[in-house]
Amino acid sequence: MSRGSNLPAEADTVIVGAGIVGCNVAYQLTELGRDDVVVVDQGPMPTTGGSSTHAPGIMFQTDEPKILTKFAQYSRKLYSDLEGQDGEQAYNEVGGIEVARTDERMEYLQRRVEWAKSWDLPDPQLLSPEEVEEKLPLVDSNRIKGGYYSPTDGQVSGVVACDALAREAMNNGATFVPHTRTEDVKVENDAVREVVTENGVIECDEVVIATNIWTRQLGEKLDVHLPVAPVEHQYTITESLDELSDATADITDHPLFENYRNVSGEKAKRLLSGPDRPILRDQDNALYFRTHGDAYGIGSYNHEPIVPDPQELGGNDSGGEQASVHEFTEYHMDNATHPDRPDKAPRQASDELLPATDGAELEYKYNGMFAESPNGLPIMGPVQQYDGLWTAAGIWVTHAGGAGKALAEWMENGVPQLDGERIDLAHANVNRFDDHEGSWDFARDIGGEQYRIVYSIVHPKWIWTDKQRDIRRTPMYHSHKELDAELWAEAGWEEPQWFESNADLVAEYSDDIPDRDGWEGKYWSPIEGAETLNVRNNVGLHDMTSFNKIEVVGSDAGEFLQYLCTNDMELDVGDVRYTLMCNEGGGVRADFTVTRTDAERYLILTTGREVGNNHVAWIRDQAPEDVTVNDITSSLAAMVCTGPNARKVLSKVTDVDLSDDAFPFFTSKQFFVKNVPVTALRVSFAGELGWEFYTPSEYGERLWEHIMEAGEEYDIRPYGNGALDALRIEKGFRLWGQDLHTEHNPYEAGLGWAVDLETDFIGKEAVAAAANGDNIEHEIACLTLNDETATVLSHRPVLDGDETIGYLHSAEYGYTVGACVAYTYLPPEYAEPGTEVEVLYEGERYTATVREEPLV
Known part of the structure; x- marks a missing residue:
């Protein structure tokens, strides 16, 4: 490969970072026909010195997030088709086993089986302790309750895969430039113009930041605050073990060995040696294992989080230890420092499970780094601040093949895809974050928390309890506290899940609220059921301030919304319309209501919860220059009063006629609730008679008090998100990000009634095909x-x-x-x-x- 002095002067696309992610993106882009792709890296190639170099490359495919499993599935297939320079297949399909030391973990492994079946992984199995020992004879079966076996799991060397991908990409026309540190990305008129490196400038139209633990550094130069946190975990390799003597292999004649050794030292001879038996995880002790010839590799997440400052990370080049590796901290291997596992040191747990390692010298040991995001998912996609700026960070070797394919399809065709099918990346989209998440305080703390729970049994409703809480407060926050609200963090907002002050309702409705004793009963209260039934039978008030609120303004705002939305958007002032927003492939990008509030002003209301900012970014990206798109979520307090008695309650605080004739469904009015100005919409996500109210934030608490005081006569009760979820699902209202997202077109989702094919809108061709029965x-x-x-x-x-x-x-x-x-x-x-x-x-x-x- 050429040195950095041969830097091209220009390119269509520059990928910064030649690790496993950058190489995958380059390969996939060139497979889609692009031939003017340049990849630059600060280190040598293919052993760049980043995480791909030191990672042991184990690939456990099964996870609860669908996208991680699908990315891993695609990666396995891709790596299986790659040939290393030694002529061998890059992927070692030896299978993977996770063991359980507790009954609770065994129940979790059953969930693994069910997720695997949901995501179409082949032949997931639960094993008895004896069956585990049959496949892994060095495991002490007396220490475990059983295991989960995925036969297509395995291992891939990051270096071998990077080399194979780069060679294929270069055959397709890509250029790789090592020993070239990127110093900046220059923009003009909010668009990428050039990449500045230590060896010169490359003019370009697109840049992909694929620098993993260095991602935050480059983003900060552009005032793009990406919440990527480097975290350390330990990896060790034992000396040769007699029990593995039949697996001894000399790989010093491997074509990549000398290159690898120049960067990683003598441990390269172990890291290049693939496993000959299933990889292993002991998640109860946050440990994983794989063989390296006649030695065992032991990886440990079983220590307190170590989060380096990304601004203090060095660079990579030959002639020294790579910057993604820090000195091994012996203390963290020999002592129990993990906050959730205080009773057993990692080395003790390892020696119990694999007695052959007991007393063995750890021949190679280091603290390797990888990147974490606030929700543990990748950070990828087009950065909304600049045209042509893309990210691909927080991605493991396991998922890099699928992530690279999805990103390349996104860049080339506008829609992320895997194996010809749409894949929804809302929870991995770079634009999902709120402003506070860009602070280093937040990224550091939550990156560390994500590290802490990476091998923990985590409930899908679990929320942070003591780190980075109480950041965003709705105007009704203090009212909620007075009513003993159970507050959960949602996009930084402190939102009620239920109100302990409503506990007296449980006795009233107890016959209709079944107990929940198992996994489904965690993070649940019967008060949620009582609040739900109170809304159906009486009246309730819900704080919906955190719903995304977007204002679209301009003389061409109506025309733009017609292009954006699937429904007929010919609205009079005061009209409210439910509509969808699709991407170019016909997948549902969002669902929302649009209210025309003035001649040239429209209000979009939607909920995406943790991913709602994606909607804002998309709308801004599509808008013409003469249309202004404002995110006004924080500017307006919002609440909904709903239930059979809602009209009676609200009639006590306003003189406006609230009858069906005067204020019909799907209309809006602006008036006063006592002394508070409101925009009121006759809609309700709860599916009962109700009105949504929007008012400037400073009025929010007083508006809440007015309605609560007016409702005392009718025993009005506040209700939380738990009740709202129950109310909306039995009404059949879709929740974007769960039962509605870009993998579905409107007709698959049962929302064809929100499509007007007489209008032109984004994705119409694909939607029209679905209307004819195609692609269903x-x-x-x-x-x-x-x-x-x-x-x-x-x-x-x-x-x-x-x-x-x-x-x-x-x-x-x-x-x-x-x-x-x-x-x-x-x-x-x-x-x-x-x-x-x-x-x-x-x-x-x-x-x-x-x-x-x-x-x-």
Whole structure:
């Protein structure tokens, strides 16, 4: 490979970083036909000295987030097709086993099986302790309860894969430039113009930041505050073990050995040696293992978080230890320092599970770094501040192949795809973050917390409890505290999940609130059910300030919204319309209501919760220069008063006629609630008679008090997000990011009524094809469990016999219908009302029936 002095003067696309992510993106872009791609890296190639160089390359594919499993699946297939310079396949498909030392972990491994079935991983299995020992003879089966086995898991050398990908990319026309540190990215008129390196400037139209632990450094130069935190974990390799003597291999004649040794030293002869038996995880002790010839590699996350300052990270080049490796901290291996595992040191736990390592010298040992994000998912996509600026960070070797493919499709064709199918990346989108997440205080603390829980049993409703809380307060925060709200963090907002002050309602509605004793009962209160039934039967008030609120202003705002939205957007002032927003592939990019508040002013209201900022970024990106798009989420307090008695309550605080004739459904008015100015919409995500109110934030608390005081006569109660989820799901309202996202087109989602094909909008061609019945492989289906006392959670497989036909996108108990309600997407022949299917949940099969919607 050429040295940095041969830097091209210009390119269409520059990728900064030639680790496993950068090489994957380069390979995929050139496979899609691009031939003017330049990849620059500060270190030598292919052993750049980043995480790809020191990573042991183990690939456990199964995870609860669908995108991680799908990325890993694609990576496995891709790496299996790659050939290293030694003529061998780059991927070692030896299988992977996770063991359980506790009953709680064994239950978790059952969830692994169910996620694997949901995401179409082949042949996931639970093993007895004896079956684990059969596949891994050095494991002491007396120490474990059993294991989870995924036969297609394995290992890939980051260096071998990088080399193979780079060679293929260069054959397709790409240029790789090592020993060239990127110092800056220059922009002009909010668009990328050039990359400044230590060896010269490259003029370009696009830049992909694929620098992993260095991502934050480069972003800061552009005032793009990316919450990427480098974290350290320990990796050690034992001396030769007699028990592995039959696996001795000399790899010093490998074509990449000398290159590898120049960067990593003598441990290269171990790191280049692939495993000959299943890789292993002991998550109860935050440990993982793989063989290196006749030695065992031991990786440990079982220590307190160590989060270096990214501004203090050095660079990589030959002739010294790579900057992604820090000195081994012996203390963290020999002492129990992990805050959740205080009783056993990592070395002790390792020697218990693998007695052959007991007393063995750790021949090689170091603290290696990787990058964490606030939700543990990649940070990728187009950065909204600058045209042509893309990121691909926080991505492991396991997921890099799939992430690289999805990003390349996104860059080239406008829609992320894997194997020809859309994949939704909302929770990995670089634009999902709120302003506070860009602070180093936040990124450091939450990066450390993500490290802490990486091998923990984490409930899907779990929230941070003591780090980076109480950041964003709605105007009603103090009112919520007075009513003993159970506050959960949502995009930094402190939001009520339920109110302890409503505990007295539980006795009133107890016959309609089944107990939850298992996994589904964690982070749940029967008060959620009581609040739900109170709204259905009486009246409630909900704080919805955190919903995304977007203002679109300009003489061409109406024309722009028509191009943005699938529905007919010919609105009079005061009209409210539900519509969808699709991407170029016809996937639903968001659903929202649009209110025309003035001749040239519109209000968009939507909920994306943790990913709602993606909507804002997309709308801004599509808007013409003469249309202004403002995120006014924080400017307006918002609440909804809903339930059969809502009109009676509100009539006490306003003189406005609230009758159906004077104030019909899907209209809005501006008036006063006592002395507070409001924009009121006759809509309700709860599916009952109700009005949403929007007012400048400084009025929010007083508006809340006015409505609560007016409702005392009717025993009005506040209600939290738990009740809202139950209310909306039994009404059939979709929640974007769960049962609605870009993998679905409007007709698959049952929302064809929100599409007007007489108008032109983004993605129309693909949507029109779906309207004709093309590309409809799955349709939304509303299920209720036949066991009226049972509740299940999402992401579990829907079965016909032993065949997986779908998975649960969302699920919640429907207190009004008296059954758990779930939404899934099934092949059309299964989506017919009356069809019976089964849901696999916590190892049990539950019969469920497809129902006509809405249920309420």
